[in-house]
Amino acid sequence: MTQDPTQEPPFAGWRDELGVFALAVQFLTRLPVPRYLTFSEGRLLRATRYYPAVGLIVGAIGAAVLLGAALALPWPVAVLLSVAATVAATGAFHEDGLADAADGLGGGLTRERALEIMRDSRVGTYGVLALGLVLALKVAALAALAPGQAAALVLCGHAISRYAPVAVVARADYAREQGAKFTAPSVSRAGERVALATAALAALALALALGPGAALAALALAALLAALLARRFLARLGGYTGDCLGATQQAAELGLYLGALAWL
Template sequence: MMLDWRLEKTLFLLAVQFLTRLPVPRDLEFSDDLLVRATKYYPLVGVLVGSIGAAVLWVFGLWVPHAVAVLLSLAATLAATGAFHEDGLADAADGLGGGLTRERALEIMRDSRIGTYGAVTLGTTMALKVAILMSFAPLLAGVMLIAGHGLGRMAAVHVIATTDYARDKGAKFTVPTVTRDGYRVALATGIAILAFVTLFAGLTAALCAFVGATLAAQVFRMIFVRKLGGYTGDCLGGTQQLGEVGALLAVLMWL
């Protein structure tokens, strides 16, 4: 069966629109069904965001110290996504840490204000990213920026595919889901990311990145499933962030 490249382009751009602040055509076709089908491109969007960070890291690394280039690359990825996933991590941490009951945890996650749990979790996560990337040589740091963003979003797609949604499905927004074929496409993107890491850092580094991202995401998944009975959008943001850090940390531990 031949691919409808016009449709696939629309799905990819919808994923870009949903996950980032990057410009897309204003006349982009939209529907709940298309938004669900666009989920398969989340890891590819991660590669795009990570590539922006890597480009900033490598270009500015020609003129400024590595530590400064790392911070600028982080700022670039935050600007590209509007801190979308970081906000989810903070809200999830506030809800899971401060909500004594499932209902209270879900209520806290709806609050846009950041609390103590969210601030500490987000601050620690961001500090870990910077510290780890500063520990890598510039080339590897850029490669892992691309891989971490892609694998983190692959971990989020895996949660969507294997976990129930925690909130009322009668809500007035599209519940994040992924089709069976869409999950295969996302998985194939993850495999391509591992091949990319293998090319520049070796097979062991690629395996470490995969195991690290998977373990971090699954540990977090166990926490929110136990507390909420499923995932929320904030949990997916947290999954992406922790999967990204898990990939970076595992490679650092291997080196």
């Protein structure tokens, strides 16, 4: 039920593909990218395939801050700084989606009212509670692990969790009417395979770092939480929004941390 074209333009060379990847970095993060990037809606939609790869960059930043801060500061402080670093790197992009989705789904009695609330830039009670609880649970889960284990989870978790919104985009419809302010996210079949391959490699690295049991437990809980959330907003809204995609990534990331912690 994907709404994007299944046929992609011919491969235009690695330089063009690197430009598409840079657009993904620009869209998902606040990290600097070359100013000469060629922008178009088509190229931005092609960039969806690189969401997990961008997650590797964000995860690498978080893991580096985590291990570096742990050399001089108490472990809980290092974990907090790591989470803060990833939030700063993305400009709270996904966290903002989580808060808006929580407000819309929690406070909107009808589909139309929920979508209206999610457009509002203000954060309500449901959004504050959801964001606070998710961040607190992520910090607590990472702080309960050894530094090497936590660093592996942060590095791989940010990549794996960013496949969750790609999967939603590939299988569901956009909830808002055409002519919305932003172009509806889209991904081709080939693009989804690229995103899945990147996430699979990150999952393999996680299994090597934590063991296959912990990795499977992490993946299982991440898939469960993301699927439950997706089922919720698809039933309420008849599709997804950008805020729902951010919330799905947050749910998957939290599931990875809790699943691995439960096993370990």
